[in-house]
Amino acid sequence: MNTIKKYLGIVWIALAIAVAYYAIGIFGGRLTSGKQDDLVFGIIIFFILLPMIVTGLTIFGWYALTDEYED
Amino acid sequence: MSDKKTKGIWKVISASSMGTMIEWYDFYIFGSLAVVLSTKFFPTDNPTAAFLSTLATFAAGFVVRPFGALFFGRLGDIIGRKYTFMVTLLLMGGATFAIGCIPSYETIGFAAPILVLVLRLLQGLALGGEYGGAATYVAEHAPKGEKGYWTSWIQTTATVGLFISLMVILVTKSVLSKEAFDEWGWRVPFWVSILMVLVSYLIRKNMEESPVFAKAKSEGKTSTNPLKESFGNKYNLKFVLLALFGATMGQGVVWYTGQFYAMNFLKTVQSIDSSQVDMLLGVALILGTPFFVVFGWLSDKIGRKSIMMGGMLLAILLYRPIYRAMYNTTDLTLKTEVVDQTKVVPSIKEIDAAKLDSIYTTTKAYTDGTTVEEIKTKHFEAGKLMVDDKGKDKIETKVTKQINSSDRWFLIFMVFIQVIFVTMVYGPIAAFLVEMFPVKIRYTSMSLPYHVGNGIFGGLLPAISTYFVTQSKDAGDVEFYLEGLWYPIGIAAVCFIIGMIYIDRKINTLHD
Numbered sequence: 001m002n003t004i005k006k007y008l009g010i011v012w013i014a015l016a017i018a019v020a021y022y023a024i025g026i027f028g029g030r031l032t033s034g035k036q037d038d039l040v041f042g043i044i045i046f047f048i049l050l051p052m053i054v055t056g057l058t059i060f061g062w063y064a065l066t067d068e069y070e071d
Numbered sequence: 072m073s074d075k076k077t078k079g080i081w082k083v084i085s086a087s088s089m090g091t092m093i094e095w096y097d098f099y100i101f102g103s104l105a106v107v108l109s110t111k112f113f114p115t116d117n118p119t120a121a122f123l124s125t126l127a128t129f130a131a132g133f134v135v136r137p138f139g140a141l142f143f144g145r146l147g148d149i150i151g152r153k154y155t156f157m158v159t160l161l162l163m164g165g166a167t168f169a170i171g172c173i174p175s176y177e178t179i180g181f182a183a184p185i186l187v188l189v190l191r192l193l194q195g196l197a198l199g200g201e202y203g204g205a206a207t208y209v210a211e212h213a214p215k216g217e218k219g220y221w222t223s224w225i226q227t228t229a230t231v232g233l234f235i236s237l238m239v240i241l242v243t244k245s246v247l248s249k250e251a252f253d254e255w256g257w258r259v260p261f262w263v264s265i266l267m268v269l270v271s272y273l274i275r276k277n278m279e280e281s282p283v284f285a286k287a288k289s290e291g292k293t294s295t296n297p298l299k300e301s302f303g304n305k306y307n308l309k310f311v312l313l314a315l316f317g318a319t320m321g322q323g324v325v326w327y328t329g330q331f332y333a334m335n336f337l338k339t340v341q342s343i344d345s346s347q348v349d350m351l352l353g354v355a356l357i358l359g360t361p362f363f364v365v366f367g368w369l370s371d372k373i374g375r376k377s378i379m380m381g382g383m384l385l386a387i388l389l390y391r392p393i394y395r396a397m398y399n400t401t402d403l404t405l406k407t408e409v410v411d412q413t414k415v416v417p418s419i420k421e422i423d424a425a426k427l428d429s430i431y432t433t434t435k436a437y438t439d440g441t442t443v444e445e446i447k448t449k450h451f452e453a454g455k456l457m458v459d460d461k462g463k464d465k466i467e468t469k470v471t472k473q474i475n476s477s478d479r480w481f482l483i484f485m486v487f488i489q490v491i492f493v494t495m496v497y498g499p500i501a502a503f504l505v506e507m508f509p510v511k512i513r514y515t516s517m518s519l520p521y522h523v524g525n526g527i528f529g530g531l532l533p534a535i536s537t538y539f540v541t542q543s544k545d546a547g548d549v550e551f552y553l554e555g556l557w558y559p560i561g562i563a564a565v566c567f568i569i570g571m572i573y574i575d576r577k578i579n580t581l582h583d
Contacts, residue, residue, distance in 0.1 A: 060312040
C-alpha cells in the first residue's frame with residue numbers, strides 16, 4: 001500500500017496540472033466576455049478555486065511522493 | 072454513561088446546536104431571498120451595482136468562510152472555544168438583523184448595495200468561525216468512543232437551518248399579501264434572527280469552557296501561534312491537506328448537490344412551481360435529518376471512513392440515474408395533453424410610450440393531472456419586435472408546472488435518497504476532523520479544510536454545474552440536464568480515491 005500511496009503522488013501532481021490546463025481552456029474566455037456575471041464567475045474560478053486545487057493537490061502529491069503518508 | 076453526565080452533554084449539545092442552527096438559518100435566508108434583495112438594493116440599470124449584486128448574492132458569503140475559519144479558529148485556539156463561538160454568533164445575528172434594516176437603493180442610493188455586500192461578508196466570516204468551534208466544543212465534552220454520535224447533532228444543524236429558513240419564508244409569504252411581502256415582509260425573516268440569536272446567546276453565556284481546552288490552558292499547553300503550527304508545520308499540514316482532498320471536498324459537493332442543486336434543478340430545469348418545490352424539499356429534509364444521528368452513531372461502531380466513503384461512492388454511481396428519473400417525471404413529451412382544455416389568453420402590457428410587451432398565457436392540462444402554465448412575452452419597441460445580444464427575436468418564455476400527487480411523492484423520494492447520501496458523508500465528519508488534530512490547534516486546523524471543502528468546492532457547485540448545463544443546452548446536447556453532475560461526480564470521485572487509499576483508522580486515534 002505504501003508503494004501505491006507513493007507513486008499515486010505523481011498522479012495528483014499531474015491532475016493538478018491537467019485541471020489548470022483545462023480550466024484555462026474552458027473558462028478562460030469568461031474573464032474577457034464583457035458580461036458582469038462572467039467576470040465574477042471567472043474571478044472566482046481563477047483566483048479562488050483554481051489556485052486552491054492546483055497548489056493544494058501539488059503539495060499533497062509531493063508529500064505522497066516523499067513518503068509523508070507512509071504507514 | 073451516568074444520568075448527570077448525560078444531562079450535562081445534552082446541555083452542551085442544545086446550546087451549541089441551537090447557535091449553529093441559527094447561523095445556518097441566517098446564512099441561507101439571504102440565498103433564499105436573493106431575488107427580492109436584488110430588486111431592493113441593486114438597480115438593474117447600473118452595471119457597478121449589478122456587479123456588487125452578483126458578488127454579494129453569489130460568491131462573497133461562501134468565499135470568505137475559510138478566512139473566518141482562520142481568523143476565529145486562531146482566536147479559539149488561543150482564547151478558548153466558548154468565547155470565540157459566542158462572538159461569531161453575535162456577529163452573525165447582528166449582520167443578519169442589519170441586512171433586514173438597510174434602507175432600499177431608492178432611499179440611500181449606492182450605500183445600500185455596499186452595506187449589503189459588507190454584511191454578507193461578515194455573515195461568511197462568522198459562519199467560518201462558528202462551525203469549527205461548535206463541533207470542537209461538543210467533541211471535547213463527548214465521552215471516549217462516542218464522539219460520532221454526539222457531534223452528529225451539530226451536523227443536523229445545517230439541514231435544519233435550511234429547513235427553517237424555507238419554512239419562515241413560506242409562513243411569512245402565506246400570512247402577508249404578495250404586495251406586502253415585496254414591500255416590507257421580506258425583512259421579517261431577517262428580524263426573526265435577532266430573537267433566536269439572543270435566546271441562544273443567553274444559553275451559551277452560562278456554559279463552561281471545554282474541559283479539554285481548559286486543562287490544556289491551565290497546564291500552559293495551548294498554542295501561541297496556531298496558524299503557524301497548523302499550516303507552517305509539515306506534519307500537521309499533511310493532515311490538513313488529507314482532510315480536504317480525502318474527505319471534506321467530496322462531502323461538500325455531495326451536500327450541495329443533495330440539497331441546493333436538487334432544489335435548483337427542480338425549479339429551473341424541471342420548471343416545477345416554486346412553492347411545490349419548497350414543500351417537497353422540506354418533506355425530504357424532515358425525513359432525512361434523523362439519519363445524521365444514525366450515521367454519526369454508527370461511525371462510532373464501525374468507523375468513520377467506511378460510512379463517509381460509502382456515501383460518496385453511492386452518490387458517484389447514482390446521481391445520473393436519479394437525475395434522469397427526476398427529469399423524466401416532468402418531461403411533457405412523455406405525457407398526454409388534454410387538448411380541449413388548453414387555453415390561450417393574450418394580453419398587452421404598456422411599458423412606456425414607445426415600448427410594449429405582448430403576452431400570451433397558455434394553460435395546458437395533461438391526463439395524469441399535471442398542469443402547465445406557459446407565459447410567452449414578446450418585447451416590442453416602436454412597433455418592431457426587439458432583438459437580443461445575439462441578434463435573435465427578444466422573446467421570453469416562462470414555464471411553470473404543477474405536478475400531481477404521485478409525481479410529488481416520487482420526487483420527494485428522489486431528494487430523500489440524496490439527503491441520505493448527505494447524512495452518510497456529513498454525519499460522521501465533525502468527529503473525523505476533530506480526531507485528526509491535537510487540542511492546541513484543533514479549532515484552526517479542522518475549520519480550514521471544512522470551510523474550503525464546503526464553502527468553496529461545495530458552495531460554488533450550483534454556479535459551476537449550472538454553467539455546464541447551459542453550455543450543453545446551447546450545444547444541443549439531448550441529455551444537457553445531466554451535464555451539471557460532472558462537477559460533483561468528478562470531485563467526489565477524486566476524493567473517494569484519495570480517502571480510500573490515504574485515510575486509515577490510525578489517523579482517527581492519534582488525538583482521541
